[in-house]
Amino acid sequence: MTDIADVLLVHGGTPLEGEIRVRGAKNLVPKAMVAALLGSEPSRLRNVPDIRDVRVVRGLLQLHGVTVNTGEEPGELVLDPTRVESANVADIDAHAGSSRIPILFCGPLLHRLGHAFIPGLGGCDIGGRPIDFHFDVLRRFGATIEKRADGQYLEAPQRLRGCKIRLPYPSVGSTEQVLLTAVLAEGVTELSNAAVEPEIEDLICVLQKMGAIISMDTDRTIRITGVDKLGGYTHRAIPDRLEAASWASAALATEGNIYVRGAQQRSMMTFLNTFRRVGGAFAIDDEGIRFWHPGGPLNAIALETDVHPGFQTDWQQPLVVALTQASGLSIVHETVYESRLGFTSALGQMGAHIQLYRECLGGSACRFGQRNFLHSAVVSGPTKLQGADLVIPDLRGGFSYLIAALAAQGTSRVHGIDLINRGYENFLAKLEGLGAHIELPGVPAQHAKTAAAAVA
Numbered sequence: 001m002t003d004i005a006d007v008l009l010v011h012g013g014t015p016l017e018g019e020i021r022v023r024g025a026k027n028l029v030p031k032a033m034v035a036a037l038l039g040s041e042p043s044r045l046r047n048v049p050d051i052r053d054v055r056v057v058r059g060l061l062q063l064h065g066v067t068v069n070t071g072e073e074p075g076e077l078v079l080d081p082t083r084v085e086s087a088n089v090a091d092i093d094a095h096a097g098s099s100r101i102p103i104l105f106c107g108p109l110l111h112r113l114g115h116a117f118i119p120g121l122g123g124c125d126i127g128g129r130p131i132d133f134h135f136d137v138l139r140r141f142g143a144t145i146e147k148r149a150d151g152q153y154l155e156a157p158q159r160l161r162g163c164k165i166r167l168p169y170p171s172v173g174s175t176e177q178v179l180l181t182a183v184l185a186e187g188v189t190e191l192s193n194a195a196v197e198p199e200i201e202d203l204i205c206v207l208q209k210m211g212a213i214i215s216m217d218t219d220r221t222i223r224i225t226g227v228d229k230l231g232g233y234t235h236r237a238i239p240d241r242l243e244a245a246s247w248a249s250a251a252l253a254t255e256g257n258i259y260v261r262g263a264q265q266r267s268m269m270t271f272l273n274t275f276r277r278v279g280g281a282f283a284i285d286d287e288g289i290r291f292w293h294p295g296g297p298l299n300a301i302a303l304e305t306d307v308h309p310g311f312q313t314d315w316q317q318p319l320v321v322a323l324t325q326a327s328g329l330s331i332v333h334e335t336v337y338e339s340r341l342g343f344t345s346a347l348g349q350m351g352a353h354i355q356l357y358r359e360c361l362g363g364s365a366c367r368f369g370q371r372n373f374l375h376s377a378v379v380s381g382p383t384k385l386q387g388a389d390l391v392i393p394d395l396r397g398g399f400s401y402l403i404a405a406l407a408a409q410g411t412s413r414v415h416g417i418d419l420i421n422r423g424y425e426n427f428l429a430k431l432e433g434l435g436a437h438i439e440l441p442g443v444p445a446q447h448a449k450t451a452a453a454a455v456a
């Protein structure tokens, strides 16, 4: 199934206690790295986490002639795009399949080279994850797209032109595609029904530093006036609010107490309200947020995921583990990804009572209600969890399994932990630092910490 280094033994039942630090957001940093391609001068990106998505983009940038070096401070990258060149299709392919970011190279490469190649994409299996919006958008700018057996070949026969676009859904990636393409296109682009996640705002900040002209209205409309040339940027990435919420849920589910250094209230307000409704406690200071289980029963809640400023879908999976410990019936309606509740079947094997439904349960009807997807859940708690053999299905689901295994009685074998390295920096060392009883089978105890850091 998986090799030995990819299996983790988790001895559950110990509250996680201590401090961890989150760095730059996984859903911003790789995109800010792609933005550097648009500049005529080097850029400096700070607060970069050492995660797989960053390594994939670094490799792809280097293939295209961008030099990427570490900067003066830890977590700083200096990206020099002055000699951008075409990359070999086979080399690009070798880097693909593990991330969705390559699709965002389209606009910048079309501007810099007049052509681009996009291989098969990776990313988490949490729904169909089509890329139709991306290609519709690029065609509107004037790109031609040809699908061949090995991937998509794009060309810009002439300079791309600004246009009016309305997204069918406020997709994060498609909004980023428009931003990264419109900034150097000729004329004005007006994007309506745009995503407005904090990571998108931060990408806009990066582009503005480079010389772009971008304004955001209150009604999800973004206007971009194309310019002829962009420079470099110096930017500190916003902290990872998704990772921060994962550790908060881990504190709640294990009856622990975790200080998340780097967590910021502003980007987590909706999560914090929900955490409080469930019965979790938190305290905010200038450096981070402390999350803890205050004792006593947790409350069942109704929860619906949504685009920002709603409850982020990536917060859902870890919090569901904590909801298995709440008293009563919780209702979870996943409206962003049609298959993001599939991970709950393993929680059922551990003793959780979770029933999935095809109907939209809770407040509103969503895109998936008529389409036969199991996208609503009723979680009945509290239930004691027992250790089990678990196979990690996707990034957030994987972290949720770690939380469940840590909250459970007995030992779990968690297979496929390498997937978690896509988005959680150094997670094994962080878990050990919080007092988790974990073991990499075959690695002697005195070497486990080093191995944890190495795997991470």
Ligand code: EPU
Pocket (backbone or CB within 6 Å): 026, 027, 028, 100, 101, 124, 127, 128, 129, 130, 131, 132, 133, 134, 169, 170, 171, 172, 173, 174, 195, 197, 242, 313, 314, 336, 337, 338, 395, 396, 423
């Ligand atoms: N969609 C389409 N067609 C498209 C693009 C999107 O139908 O061409 C649909 C998707 O199928 C989905 C919805 O639109 O149902 C939203 O997708 P979106 O484009 O917003 O997602 P994404 O850009 O692929 C990013 C994050 C995800 C995060 C979502 C929503 C990155 C690399 N990924 O994905 O992060 O869940 O936005 O906020 O930024 C994660 O961190 O675990 C993760 C999956």
